[in-house]
Amino acid sequence: xxxxxxxxxxxxxxxxxxxxxxxxxxxxxxxxxxxxxxxxxxxxxxxxxxxxxxxxxxxxxxxxxxxxxxxxxxxxxxxxxxxxxxxxxxxxxxxxxxxxxxxxxxxxxxxxxxxxxxxxxxxxxxxxxxxxxxxxxxxxxxxxxxxxxxxxxxxxxxxxxxxxxxxxxxxxxxxxxxxxxxxxxxxxxxxxxxxxxxxxxxxxxxxxxxxxxxxxxxxxxxxxxxxxxxxxxxxxxxxxxxxxxxxxxxxxxxxxxxxxxxxxxxxxxxxxxxxxxxx
Numbered sequence: 001x002x003x004x005x006x007x008x009x010x011x012x013x014x015x016x017x018x019x020x021x022x023x024x025x026x027x028x029x030x031x032x033x034x035x036x037x038x039x040x041x042x043x044x045x046x047x048x049x050x051x052x053x054x055x056x057x058x059x060x061x062x063x064x065x066x067x068x069x070x071x072x073x074x075x076x077x078x079x080x081x082x083x084x085x086x087x088x089x090x091x092x093x094x095x096x097x098x099x100x101x102x103x104x105x106x107x108x109x110x111x112x113x114x115x116x117x118x119x120x121x122x123x124x125x126x127x128x129x130x131x132x133x134x135x136x137x138x139x140x141x142x143x144x145x146x147x148x149x150x151x152x153x154x155x156x157x158x159x160x161x162x163x164x165x166x167x168x169x170x171x172x173x174x175x176x177x178x179x180x181x182x183x184x185x186x187x188x189x190x191x192x193x194x195x196x197x198x199x200x201x202x203x204x205x206x207x208x209x210x211x212x213x214x215x216x217x218x219x220x221x222x223x224x225x226x227x228x229x230x231x232x233x234x235x236x237x238x239x240x241x242x243x244x245x246x247x248x249x250x251x252x253x254x255x256x257x258x259x260x261x262x263x264x265x266x267x268x269x270x271x272x273x274x275x276x277x278x279x
Contacts, residue, residue: 005030006029006030007030007031007032007062007069007071008024008029008030008031008032009031009032009034009058009059009061009062010031010032010033010034010058011033011034011036011039011054011058012033012034012035012036013036017033018074021033021072021074022074025073025074030071031071031072032062032069032070032071032072033072034058034061034062039057039058039061042061043057043061075172075173076143076172076173078139078140078142078143078146079146079168079169079172079173081139082136082139082140082146082165082168082169083169085132085135085136085139086136086165086166086169088132089129089132089133089136090213092125092128092129092132093125093129095121095125096121096122096125096126096129099118099119099121099122099125100122102118103115103118103119103122133161133162136165137161140165140168145173146168146173148268149168149173149174149265150164150165150168151270152264152265152268152269152270152271153167153168153261153264153265155264155270155271156225156257156260156261156264156271157224157225157228157229157232157271157273158221158222158223158224158225158226158228158229158232158257159221159225159257159260159261160221160224162217163217163218163220163221166214166217167183167261170183170186170211170214171183174262174265177262179262180258180259180261180262180263183258183262184255184258186211187211187214187215187218187254187258188211188212188215189215189218189251189254189255189258190255191251191255215254218254218257218258219250219254221254221257222250222253222254222257223250225253225257226250226253229273230273231273231274232253232256235249235252235253235256236249236250236253239252
């Protein structure tokens with residue numbers, strides 16, 4: 001970071017900090033937008049909270065890390081629009097899950113007007129979700145760089161429309177993360193060593209902090225890959241025979257899928273299933 005240069009530091013609060021970021025970029029002012037959880041856990045044991053104190057703590061954090069700051073930048077308009085549609089889709093999916101749960105609980109009950117309305121809402125939300133996904137595909141098709149990566153991701157068995165869209169949105173079309181492991185850490189599927197001295201020799205583990213909804217969608221992709229991808233199926237069956245727990249092996253498959261996604265984008269060519277060429 002250059003000396004005597006103004007840099008604005010802030011907590012990333014989503015839509016609440018969006019307008020400020022727009023203003024700073026229009027004024028060519030550098031800024032750093034920090035993850036709230038990162039800030040909270042980096043400031044140590046603190047007491048009291050108000051806007052002034054929070055501002056001082058954020059400024060102090062930025063000063064301490066001034067030599068390693070990386071400036072933030074808003075995503076392109078296509079990514080921002082995709083993110084908004086993805087949030088809308090998530091709301092519809094959540095509402096639909098509630099209605100489906102209601103219907104499941106009452107599947108043996110006598111048909112009532114309440115149950116009929118719930119079934120009707122499931123149908124309406126199906127249509128709304130399909131409509132949102134269609135608009136998202138239109139945005140993808142209108143942006144060549146996004147379309148290229150979207151098609152590359154879809155060449156991987158297990159990765160479908162939703163996981164491809166999610167990955168493009170949350171990696172800012174593969175500009176926000178340099179490596180697959182960085183993105184895996186963001187998702188909460190990267191394993192880390194758990195040991196200390198000679199007394200603690202724990203197994204490697206993943207940590208609960210992460211994008212849980214993205215991880216859930218990726219779990220579906222992993223299950224699909226285990227069924228349709230020969231290499232993944234062979235890997236899964238081998239690890240299960242070795243005594244590995246289902247969740248541990250599934251997480252490893254998710255990690256492999258993330259690695260494949262970054263590999264095809266970096267290489268610029270579709271995924272090739274090597275097992276096809278083995279005799």
